[in-house]
Amino acid sequence: xxxxxxxxxAMLLLAVSFTNAQEKEKMNHDHGDxxxxxxKMMNKNSDAKAEAILSDYFNLKDALVADDTKKAAQAGTKxxxxxxxxxxxxxTKEQQKELADIIEDAxxxxxxxxxxxxxxxxxxxxxxxxxxxxxxAITGTKxxxxxxxxxxxxxxxxxLSTSKEVKNPYYGSRMLKCGKVQKTIQ
Amino acid sequence: MKIVKIIAIVxxxxxxxxxxxxxxxxxxxxxxxxxxxxxxNVPETIQKxxxxxxxxxxSNNTQYPWYNKIQPVAWFLxxxxxxxxxxxxFNEWDSLSSRRKASKLRSIIKQIENGEMPLDSYTLIHSxxxxxxAEAEELINFITQLKDSL
Numbered sequence: 499x500x501x502x503x504x505x506x507x508a509m510l511l512l513a514v515s516f517t518n519a520q521e522k523e524k525m526n527h528d529h530g531d532x533x534x535x536x537x538k539m540m541n542k543n544s545d546a547k548a549e550a551i552l553s554d555y556f557n558l559k560d561a562l563v564a565d566d567t568k569k570a571a572q573a574g575t576k577x578x579x580x581x582x583x584x585x586x587x588x589x590t591k592e593q594q595k596e597l598a599d600i601i602e603d604a605x606x607x608x609x610x611x612x613x614x615x616x617x618x619x620x621x622x623x624x625x626x627x628x629x630x631x632x633x634x635a636i637t638g639t640k641x642x643x644x645x646x647x648x649x650x651x652x653x654x655x656x657x658l659s660t661s662k663e664v665k666n667p668y669y670g671s672r673m674l675k676c677g678k679v680q681k682t683i684q
Numbered sequence: 685m686k687i688v689k690i691i692a693i694v695x696x697x698x699x700x701x702x703x704x705x706x707x708x709x710x711x712x713x714x715x716x717x718x719x720x721x722x723x724x725n726v727p728e729t730i731q732k733x734x735x736x737x738x739x740x741x742x743s744n745n746t747q748y749p750w751y752n753k754i755q756p757v758a759w760f761l762x763x764x765x766x767x768x769x770x771x772x773x774f775n776e777w778d779s780l781s782s783r784r785k786a787s788k789l790r791s792i793i794k795q796i797e798n799g800e801m802p803l804d805s806y807t808l809i810h811s812x813x814x815x816x817x818a819e820a821e822e823l824i825n826f827i828t829q830l831k832d833s834l
Contacts, residue, residue, distance in 0.1 A: 599781045606787070621794050625787050632783075 545588070548637035550580045551604075555630050556660060558611065562623060562667035563674070567616045574611030574619070581605045593636050600636075604629040620651075620668050627657040634658070634683060642684050648677035656680065702755040707762045710769070712744040718778035719743075730826055734774065737802050737813040741768030743775045749809060764803075782834050789831040796820050796827075 558573035581601050586594045607626040611619045631645060647656045651668035659665070664677045715722065721731055740746045741764055751757050772788055780788065795801040797820070802813045815823070 599783050603783050603787050621790075625790060629783075 545637045547584045552639060554580050559667045563665045563670055565670035570619050571612050574608045577608040578605055597636060600629050600633050624655045631658060644679045645681040646677050647680040650676055707758045710746040710765045716775050718776050720774040720777040723778045730823055733819055741765050742772050786831055786834050789827050792827050793824050796824055
C-alpha cells in the first residue's frame with residue numbers, strides 16, 4: 499500500500515513538472531515578441547535598450563500603483579527579457595562592470611516579481627528601483643524622471659516616475675498619495 | 685477489480701523503475717575561502733543556527749536524511765537544493781558584489797521576518813531548524829548590521 503502511494507506521488511510529480519515545462523515554453527514566446535519590439539526602436543539618439551528597460555519598469559510601477567498583481571507579474575516577465583537584451587558595448591570598461599552588476603541584480607528581482615504575490619512584488623520593487631536608478635545614472639534617458647520617496651514603507655523607499663504627481667507603488671490604493679519628489683533626473 | 689490490480693502493478697513497476705534514475709548529490713569536504721562564516725565575523729550562536737537551518741540547501745554540502753535515496757524523494761530534494769543554491773549559496777558569499785550582497789541580505793531579512801524560510805517541508809523533518817522569535821530577532825539584527833556596513 500505504501501508503495502502504491504509513493505507511485506501515485508511519482509506520477510503527480512511527473513505531471514507537475516510537465517505543466518511547468520509548458521509554462522516555461524509560453525514565457526519563451528513572450529521573450530521572442532519583446533526582441534522584435536527592440537529592433538524597431540534601435541535608431542534613436544539615446545540608448546534605446548535602456549529606454550526599453552525603463553518603459554517596462556514604469557509599466558511594472560503602474561501595475562503596483564493599481565494593486566494589480568497579475569499585470570505586475572507580466573511586466574516583471576517582460577523586464578527580465580529587456581534586461582537580458584541590454585547591450586553594454588558602447589560603454590567604458592568601468593561602466594560595463596557596474597552595468598553588468600546592476601543588470602544581474604535587477605534581473606533577479608524582476609524574476610521574483612514575475613512569480614510572486616503583491617507584497618513580495620513590492621519588496622523586490624524596492625531594490626529593483628535602486629538598480630534602475632543607478633542604471634539611469636550611467637545610461638541617461640531622453641525623458642525627465644522624478645525620483646520619489648515614501649518615508650513609511652520599509653523604513654523609507656524610493657521609486658522612479660515619469661510624472662511629478664505622486665502615486666505610491668508600495669501601498670497602491672491604501673495610501674496612494676504617500677510620498678514626495680526628492681530629486682529630478684534630466 | 686482486475687483493472688485496479690493492473691494499475692497497481694503498472695505503478696509498482698514505475699516506482700521500482702524510477703529508483704534506477706541517478707541523482708546528483710550535493711556534498712563537499714572543503715569550505716571555500718568565500719564562505720559567509722569565514723569572511724564575516726559571525727557570532728557563534730548565529731553560525732550554528734545558519735548551519736542547521738540554512739546550509740543544507742544554501743551551501744555545497746548537504747547533511748542528507750536517511751530517506752534521501754528513495755525516489756521520488758531524492759528528486760524532490762535535488763530540485764530544492766539546486767534552486768536554493770541558485771538563489772543563495774553561503775559558500776560563495778564573497779564572490780558577490782556589494783550590490784548583490786545587499787540584495788541578498790535584504791531578502792534574508794524579509795524571508796525570516798515573514799517566516800517563509802526555512803521551508804515548511806524542511807522544518808517538518810528538521811524541527812530544530814525552526815526559528816524562535818528570539819533567534820529570528822538576533823539573526824535579523826545581525827544581518828541588518830552587516831547590510832549597513834557594506
